[in-house]
Amino acid sequence: MTTESITLSAIWNRLIATVDEAANGLVRSCYSQVVRDYHDYCTGIFDTKGYMLAHSTRTTCGFIGVIGEVMKHLVRIFGDNVEEGDVLITNDPWLSSGHLLDITVAKPIFHNGNLVGYALCIVHHSDIGGRRADIDSRDIYEEGIQIPPLKLFKAGEEDPSIAAMIRANVRTPDEVDGDLRGQLSALHICEKGVQRLLGDYPDYTMEHIADRIIALSDSSMRAAIRSLPRGTYVNTVTLPPHGSLTESIPMKLTMHIRNDAIDLDMTGTSSEVKAAINSPLYYSKGYAFYALKLLLDPHVPNNEGCIRAFSFLCPEGAILNCRRPAPTWGRAVISHSLPELIFGALRDVMPERLIADCGSTPISGIYSRGTRYDGSPFLALQSDRGGYGASRGADGKSCLSFPYNTAAIPIEVTENETALVFLRKELATDTGGPGTWRGGLGQTVEFKIADGPIEPPSEILLSARGAMRHEDSVYPVLGLSGGGKGRGDALTLNGAPCKQGATMRLKPQDTICLTLPGGGGYGDPMRRDPESVRFDVEEGLVSLKSASAEYGVVLDATALTIDHEATREIRSGVSTACRIEGDQDGRLYRQCIPQGAVHRA
Known part of the structure; x- marks a missing residue:
């Protein structure tokens, strides 16, 4: 040197x-x-x-x-x-x-x-x-x-x-x-x-x-690109309709890896829409380039040279290159999906460097405004996180942001500055996608509008939106290399499902409950270390039922010790399929049924 x-x-x-x-x-x-x-x-x-x-x-x-x-x-x-x-x-x-x-x-x-x-x-x-x-x-x-x-x-x-x-x-x-x-x-x-x-x-x-x-920095990035196989790689995803939209939103990526440069072509992506989720070109480029930087050369500090090897093409008037005066308030809903779109295109090129989908993508948000009990106005954001996707060699982190890297606002701060009172904020069991490496867990957040001595003098305006990635939706939280989907995604008002993103007028004691999905799993869940599964059950991250049904690990319902013989039988797939049932006392027990037999309750 x-x-x-x-x-x-x-x-x-x-x-x-x-x-x-x-x-x-x-x-x-x-x-x-x-x-x-x-x-x-x-x-x-x-x-x-x-x-x-x-x-x-x-x-x-x-x-x-x-x-x-x-x-x-x-x-x-x-x-x-x-x-x-x-x-x-x-x-x-x-x-x-x-x-x-x-x-x-x-x-x-x-x-x-x-x-x-x-x-x-x-x-x-x-x-x-x-x-x-x-x-x-x-x-x-x-x-x-x-x-x-x-x-x-x-x-x-x-x-x-x-x-x-x-x-x-x-x-x-x-x-x-x-x-x-x-x-x-x-x-x-x-x-x-x-x-x-x-x-x-x-x-x-x-x-x-x-x-x-x-x-x-430019030289370092181009050297990393040269290690990739040259070629053209395509990926498409379909995002659910948002707001007043009724049609899903297609996104298409064609990636060209040249000798020392990468071109991203978004031709075929949805046109801009009549909802505030359109993204101007430079914001879209930002999240696309961030994904490539993260994969290829993460340790060089960010500067102009880190992104010179990339190009981003998107037709004018597309949802990722919207024109004036398109609404853009929630542009992150669309652009935050770009890293996973890019990862999906590269899943056969570098699976060992990728993470499975994240339940925190895109960003969730609870936006509220109104008047506190003392007459002072408030305007607040509460943003919570789903689970990180698992990667080769590591479970996903629970309740962590991706790709936006913002922090979660403490609920104590929100309670102090608004008319919201939180009832629970907890990890949601079984939301992490099963895999050799499990997806991080999502969470459930429940709060109410304050009542009694601290109730607000008028209605509260509030909109809440999760990831909108239920496992059965058009845009689930996918696993990688045989891993399972992340689960969980729901929003209720006073126990009844309600529309995500819509503005609601709430009164004292009205209760909102939001569940955010976990991250996708990585690898075959039947290859997960049984001791890791036992630990997850002990910690409340995975249920006894899922341990058996998804990981093939049988545990004693009381002692939580591993039944190694039954576990080997399930994982070899030669003798039994196990179900977890509940007795009249609410305790869990294992019931094994010979393969091919019909179980009748």
Whole structure:
């Protein structure tokens, strides 16, 4: 390793540390739970062309393919018309990150009087006006205020009319304005960090640093692609109808792996729809490129060079490349499915690197607004997780986000800030797909509208949506290499099934119960280690019935010890099929029936 490469490594890590410091500053200074607890944000540092050099490590993953495009748009729009102290702002979904709730701010960085780069911060805000948080919007105008590319600050002086306009159009002005101020602090941290860096390394320019970081990362990714067999790979999935839609949504991928590049062609995918699940092109590209980065070169820090070997083609007017003024509030419903679409195309190429489908895909959400018992308004997001898909050699993690990487908001926070009271939040037994390696479990979340001394003075507006991936649906949580599907997916209001994503008017004591599916399994469940099955039953992750019926492992109902002889018989498939029944005392016992016999209750 040369002295220059060591120095470049130190500089690169300084840039990453700077954007992480900025992200931490944002979280510590923000107002809303969306930033503080949910972590839906990103920070980045760019060169003068808008090429991304560093990206916060705690972030929403799809931003890898988004923030570079956002910055390039702003560089193109403002050109040389920037000066020290300027701050640029926009939430244009087609220039920024796909929906109006994400506000982008960016700041040119000057050193010794010269423009050397840019800092950028994107935050998902708690509100942006508009009708309400649901997927039934018919166009972008219903979804909130639109902020074209503007200068929030000019030469260090704020334009107060922009912040005033935003405050006047949102339901939570203090939260939105407070988070915006947090974004400005993140830009300041990035600016000062870059200036100190260049002061410490006077022989290095940002242009030279950018060229080396991007070239090294691009070379690393292309080397990984060259290890793959060249060819064309196709995969299709069908997503269920959402909102007021009545027809399912086809998605088709044709992947061309060339010598050192990958082309993704989405021709054949559904046209844009009259529901707020359309995705602008750059947001779609972000989640597609993230999936390839994850598979091929996960350890290189995110930057422009990591994605230069990829191309993404989608016809204009498709649901993944929607046109103005299509509604995009819930664009994640569609784009979050892209990684699994890509994994499915590669299932015969690299099954050892893939995970089975995840019950947390796409993102779930419970959106509520109303008035608390003390008269204060609230607007809140509660997002819970299904199970991770299993992989070769590892069970899936339970209740973990994929592919979006946001955190679960603690229910104590939601209870403190809303009129919701949680009754249970627990792992859902048997939801993990069976396999040699089991899928992670989903969960059941149940809550009610507060009653008694803390009941709200008026109705609560609430919409809830799970993954919508029931095992018998058009879009189940599939296993891999012989693994079983993830199970569970239900939404009820006061015990009766209700429509997912629809806005409901709820009163005190109304109860919502949401079950999210587990992840798919990997490999033949009959090859799972019996001791692992016994442990799962002991921990309540798998039932006695499933242990026998799906894994072929027979356990004593009381001692939970393995009946090795009966287990061998079931797994060899030569003598018996076992069922778990219940006696009048509610205890479980094993009943084995000779193959071919008819069991009568």
